[in-house]
């Protein structure tokens with residue numbers, strides 16, 4: 001029996017936020033043994049290398065300080081490249097892993113996987129990434145990704161796939177939330193999307209919350225997991241740009257991935273915001289590899 005293909009794409013984007021080093025995320029995750037782990041699970045990894053992303057120093061020439069969307073033309077262009085490369089290569093039913101880079105990459109990757117049918121998107125994150133340039137306190141686009149996918153904010157971001165919105169609120173859920181701006185809370189509430197905060201997990205437990213979130217994806221063909229490592233507690237995932245205390249425990253994060261794996265429908269995943277410059281001995285990248293292994297079927301027994 002031939003092994004199932006897993007395509008790997010690195011998108012070393014660091015223009016969507018202000019901490020340097022997240023562009024080294026794809027290398028850190030590869031060094032942590034991603035392909036070997038996939039082979040051990042009997043997959044055939046096919047690594048397409050990294051997309052070309054300009055260094056921030058190069059991109060600074062086109063920096064528009066008035067738009068409150070830092071590096072908007074460059075971020076949009078890279079997301080479009082990612083969208084085109086992924087839609088051109090990914091075959092129906094194939095699995096894929098998209099290595100960030102910051103969470104702006106998902107504007108391209110989610111738009112691409114949404115071409116494969118009704119794909120539910122689970123946003124695993126401490127933050128909602130639901131700002132627009134009008135509401136963002138920082139102008140960092142990594143905090144605008146979901147808003148863009150839902151059709152809000154600059155057209156350069158929201159129309160990557162040629163049709164807007166790339167994603168509808170019924171097809172997305174968020175888990176791990178614990179740090180939202182006021183305007184984001186209002187936008188989340190208006191959108192009607194399903195959210196599962198850390199308080200929900202504290203009160204009802206990860207298992208119950210995971211069953212609820214899966215029930216909400218019953219109408220979807222397959223699932224895409226957008227895994228921001230800042231969803232995990234910074235005590236064991238320190239290598240992220242915007243750590244927030246009180247995150248998913250080690251076992252909660254793995255249990256979520258294991259429950260998603262059991263569905264057999266979680267085919268694609270973003271692994272974003274791993275920053276080896278801020279990390280402690282590459283442990284956040286190693287955690288990322290462990291979580292992907294659980295998502296793709298590694299079991300305790």
Ligand SMILES: [Mn+2]
Nearest residue numbers: 103125129228
């Ligand atoms: Mn995020």
